[in-house]
Amino acid sequence: MADLVIRNARLVDGSGAPARPADVSVDDGLITSVDDAGTGGRAGREIDADGLLLTPGWVDVHTHYDAQASWDPYLTPSSWHGVTSVVMGNCGVGFAPASPDRHEWLIELMEGVEDIPGSAMTEGITWEWESFEEFLDALDARHYAIDLGAQIAHGPVRGYVMGERGAANEAATAEDIAAMSAIVESGLRAGALGFSTSRTPLHKSLSGELVPGTHAGADELLGIADALGRVGHGVFQFAPDHVEVPVSEMPWMRDIARRTGRTVSVNLNQPDSAPDLWREVLAQLDESRAEGLSIVAQIAGRSVGLLMCLEGSFNPLDFHAAYASVSALPLADRVAALQSAELRAALRVEPDGDLFRKVVLDKLDSWWAVADGDIDYEPHVDDSIGAVARRTGTHPIDLVIDQLCAHDGHGMILTPFFNYGYGDLSFQYEAHQHPSTRMGLADAGAHCRVICDGGTPTFMLTHWTRDRTRGPKLPLELVVHRQTRQTAELYGLGDRGLIAPGMRADLNLIEYDRLTFGPPRMAYDLPAGARRLVQKADGYVATFVDGVQTVDHDEFTGELPGRLVRGPR
Structure with missing residues (x-):
């Protein structure tokens, strides 16, 4: 007898296949069978879904919970929106490695780039670590409502190895590059899911300085990326200066992908100053894919706006x-x-x-x-x-x-x-159907006081598959696939993002016709009473993580089955 069976669900399994009626059985945190509706076996607990939408839990690969993971076991807003796994440490900012005298500098770097209140981080970060390996150990000791994985970020690595020279974006020496590559290799072997950097002039610390590594030369980028090749796993993720992607960035991106065999993931937005630039980038991604190079563009689900x-x-x-x-x-x-x-x-x-x-x-x-x-x-x-x-x-x-x-x-x-260069979301409509793009850039946990896009996983269903009126919709099975199996596979998380026997029982049971969320509101619920914009969902009947129910009708059950994910699986 299984632990749980969900009967008569409208199953969209994450593979890209169309919806079908099904019974899904779960035992010991794993999916044990997927049967035609009404034919599933018996279980200790049975839920009659009565046609509710059943999907894998969302896998959000672009979040910034590096600080929040110290104080918030629920990792909101993601867990309000059906997300069951997140990847943090994006865009070159993070908190490890961290010399004791660098704590304030790292906080100012994160506040400047991701608009997370410094007072909240100063009060909330626990700093039980210096090395990245110790940072992972600190995360591993905690329990969460969802799973989380971490990338090792260029900013703290450069500051740790090069000190003020690194913070000031001075050129790295061969010895600096070797030391940084060794730290990244060690972090990947300890369980990091990738390495991230930033090359956009928009990313500055609170003091106005560019993020360390913004102007890093190709020798530094390739030297660090070699660590991914030596270890054999990990994504090289970066935030670019968008207008430079098809000009100066693509050559070294291709070199990294060719040299390491690893995936390069570049953020891709549509700036008003160059609204058609994305077409050139996607054409170059087609060329790279034809050559067998793994380069993908992360795109948002909606416009990015203040x-x-x-x-x-x-x-x-x-x-x-x-x-x-x-x-x-x-x-x-x-x-x-x-x-x-x-x-x-x-x-x-x-x-x-x-x-x-x-x-x-x-x-x-x-x-x-x-x-x-x-x-x-x-x-x-x-x-x-x-x-x-x-x-x-x-x-x-x-x-x-x-x-x-x-x-x-x-x-x-x-x-x-x-992403509103044409006065609508037609950029996203086309880009989400391209084989070399991936769902991302919701930035959950970041931009707390001026942007509120952490609810994008819910928006992808409500807007793109159900409510859009200003253009064609996207198929439900495509949208589910893009934020489950496709994002999981990007980071080597092969055990999730798909409802099939043997997979992790990370599940969402959704009242699809009623699924919605209201306008963002300002909450003062961060450490030190700091503020953030929040946006909750309405319509998640149940969310399961590792077979344990964490959400019941949009409210937390109090269960914390989530853990640190170390490396691919």
């Missing part, structure tokens, strides 16, 4: 001198002050200089008010604040103020800055 609000780190009124007199007031008092005719009149007057025009008045056609229901991540240009102002004859600053003050001061304005 959420501007009175509680966040970015608010358009901050750029107007008239707002300074009330900006430090408590939220309720600020909302009340913004209702005064005098302050509103002052805010309508364009200040001297061109800053306010550049960052506010010239951007109104790409700003959208966030409604009280589900947030629209594919809004129409006719609904922008600029368009509404022209259509109604309302001053746009009044619309901005009204939206920020809505819902007792919790109102938000969305402004996409990546």
Whole structure:
């Protein structure tokens, strides 16, 4: 008799096959059988799914829980959204290796790049480690609601080996490169799932310095990547300067893939400045695939955009001198002050200089008010604040103020800055069907005060397979495959992401027709009372990790079966 059987489910198994009615049996954390609906065996616990959607647990390979793993056993928001395995340590930032005198520097690096409050990290990180191996041991000693794996990041490795020279992005010597490669090799042998770096000018520490390794030469990148070749596993992941990918980055990416036999994974977004660049990148990936090289592009599920609000780190009124007199007031008092005719009149007057025009008045056609229901991540240009102002004859600053003050001061304005270059999500629609792209870039755990994309796994179902109206939808079986089996295989996690006999029982039982999530809200639940934007789901009837139920109707059961994943399997 099995531990569990889920009967009469609408099974989408993660392989890419269409949905079918099925019974799924689980015993001792493993799937033991997948049978036609109504034919499964007996079990100690039986659930009649009655047609609910049954999928593997989502595998999110692009998160930033490196700090949060010290204090949050639930690793939210991922565990609110059906994610059962995550990979962290992306984009060249992390916390190991870490000399004792480098703790503050590493925190400032993470705060600058990923907008995780420094006060939360200062209070919450436990620092039981110096080496990366000790960092993995510290994670291994904890229990979580989901499984997590870690990559070793270039920033801390460079700082550990090169000190201030590494932090200042000075060129690495041959001895430096050999030492870094040795640290990465040791970390991979201890269980790291890959190595990550950053080469984008957008990634800077809190002090404004570029992330260590941003300008690393090909000799340094290849020398470190050789560690992956020696060990025989691991992904080389990096955040690029997007316009340089098809020009200066692709040659060394191909060299690494050819030389090591390992996968190179590059972040790919659609910048407004070059909205068709992605087509050139995908064409080059086709060429690499034809040559037998393993190079993939991670793409997001939706536009990447700032959420501007009175509680966040970015608010358009901050750029107007008239707002300074009330900006430090408590939220309720600020909302009340913004209702005064005098302050509103002052805010309508364009200040001297061109800053306010550049960052506010010239951007109104790409700003959208966030409604009280589900947030629209594919809004129409006719609904922008600029368009509404022209259509109604309302001053746009009044619309901005009204939206920020809505819902007792919790109102938000969305402004996409990546992946909306055509005014819709057609880039994602095409890119998600390309054989050399992978689902990623939701950045769960990061950008806490201005971006809230950790709920993307849920969005992939609600928007792309069910609700989209501004273009064609994506097949449900494709979307499930892309965030289960395909992402698991990217990092060598061959034991999950598929509902088949012998696989791990990481499962989601979903009320698909009702699945939804509301607008993000600001919560003050990080260590030191620091704030973050959160967005929960509604419709996860059950989530199982290693056969143990962790979520029951969108609430945690308190079970913590998740563990550190060491290396591929």
